[in-house]
Amino acid sequence: MITVLGAGAFGTALAISLAHKGPVRLWARNAGHATEMQKTRRNERRLPGVDLPENITITADLEPVSDQHPTLLAVPMQRLRSVLTDYTDALSGGMLVACCKGMELSTGMGPTQIIGAELPGATPAILTGPSFAADIARGLPTALTLACADETAGESLQQALNTPNLRIYRTTDVTGAELGGALKNVMAIGCGAVIGAGLGDSARAALMTRGFAEMARMATALGARPETLSGLSGFGDLVLTCTSDQSRNYRFGLSLGRNETFDSSVTVEGAATARAVCNRAAKMEIDMPISRAITALISGELQVDQAMDMLLSRPLKEERC
Numbered sequence: 665m666i667t668v669l670g671a672g673a674f675g676t677a678l679a680i681s682l683a684h685k686g687p688v689r690l691w692a693r694n695a696g697h698a699t700e701m702q703k704t705r706r707n708e709r710r711l712p713g714v715d716l717p718e719n720i721t722i723t724a725d726l727e728p729v730s731d732q733h734p735t736l737l738a739v740p741m742q743r744l745r746s747v748l749t750d751y752t753d754a755l756s757g758g759m760l761v762a763c764c765k766g767m768e769l770s771t772g773m774g775p776t777q778i779i780g781a782e783l784p785g786a787t788p789a790i791l792t793g794p795s796f797a798a799d800i801a802r803g804l805p806t807a808l809t810l811a812c813a814d815e816t817a818g819e820s821l822q823q824a825l826n827t828p829n830l831r832i833y834r835t836t837d838v839t840g841a842e843l844g845g846a847l848k849n850v851m852a853i854g855c856g857a858v859i860g861a862g863l864g865d866s867a868r869a870a871l872m873t874r875g876f877a878e879m880a881r882m883a884t885a886l887g888a889r890p891e892t893l894s895g896l897s898g899f900g901d902l903v904l905t906c907t908s909d910q911s912r913n914y915r916f917g918l919s920l921g922r923n924e925t926f927d928s929s930v931t932v933e934g935a936a937t938a939r940a941v942c943n944r945a946a947k948m949e950i951d952m953p954i955s956r957a958i959t960a961l962i963s964g965e966l967q968v969d970q971a972m973d974m975l976l977s978r979p980l981k982e983e984r985c
């Protein structure tokens with residue numbers, strides 16, 4: 665049986681989609697939340713208004729997962745390592761598919777690297793790409809990338825995770841897929857700030873395009889294939905997240921641009937990842953001025969107009985990555 669760890673918006677939406685093919689086990693760390701979902705057959709806290717199919721079993725107890733069926737890890741990026749260390753016995757040996765987007769702040773590592781380091785007996789993979797949980801839960805058509813370094817395991821995961829509404833593409837370029845998903849969230853915060861501050865759609869298009877160049881610069885320096893960045897996990901997710909106010913990263917950016925407060929309980933992956941990206945870029949001497957400006961905006965060191973001045977006053981250059 666497929667297991668989904670994390671009864672947040674994304675984990676619940678994936679469980680709903682996968683339940684069209686067979687039984688799914690949805691694990692919530694909070695026993696009270698699990699009981700509430702069992703009773704109401706809904707996840708009103710994270711995905712309101714959507715019924716959970718009968719063949720989703722909700723539990724707060726994690727039994728050892730199968731090594732034949734995928735286990736999806738749908739928890740926030742900065743919590744992934746602690747989930748793996750807390751549940752090592754249940755997870756070791758599993759086909760573990762990270763569903764989080766980001767870079768660990770303390771180490772600069774991506775999700776599959778963390779899985780490999782904590783559970784060397786597991787098969788790590790990542791599921792990423794343009795998809796809002798609410799869209800998946802409603803059964804709207806969505807395409808995602810499944811990245812797994814082990815090609816045979818990747819093919820089996822692709823088959824297992826493809827559903828009538830969720831089309832899964834496959835790659836072995838784990839680095840490219842992970843970095844696309846991590847970096848696009850940083851750019852989405854920047855785009856939200858641009859729109860929130862009233863700087864206009866043209867400025868957003870410039871930020872998305874030069875932000876994409878920056879994403880590709882870092883990803884290729886770390887060994888990613890350029891075509892992965894142009895695919896669903898990079899360009900595709902950048903477009904979605906930088907242009908839709910369904911995105912929490914974009915909405916957080918909007919609040920920065922408008923000088924409004926933002927609910928700190930909302931998962932905004934790009935905030936910690938922006939800092940992680942800047943730390944890693946500095947160590948590797950990769951020039952990432954847009955990520956630096958967005959990080960300074962998030963920390964309050966710069967206001968939107970100051971960040972813009974900083975970017976616009978840089979020396980003129982040829983247009984390339």
Ligand SMILES: NC(=O)C1=CN([C@@H]2O[C@H](COP(=O)(O)OP(=O)(O)OC[C@H]3O[C@@H](n4cnc5c(N)ncnc54)[C@H](O)[C@@H]3O)[C@@H](O)[C@H]2O)C=CC1
Binds near residue numbers: 672
């Ligand atoms: N919501 C969406 O539309 C999409 C989300 N994602 C990614 O999925 C990941 C999870 O996001 P969401 O589900 O949206 O967030 P969410 O905020 O809705 O839910 C996060 C879940 O993780 C659980 N959690 C938090 N800390 C935990 C810990 N230490 N141990 C176990 N569980 C813990 C929370 O209880 C909550 O159920 C993020 O990396 C996000 O980028 C990816 C694509 C779409």
Ligand SMILES: O=C(CO)COP(=O)(O)O
Binds near residue numbers: 793796901904913933
């Ligand atoms: O990753 C996502 C869409 O692909 C979800 O974006 P947010 O985390 O910004 O809501």
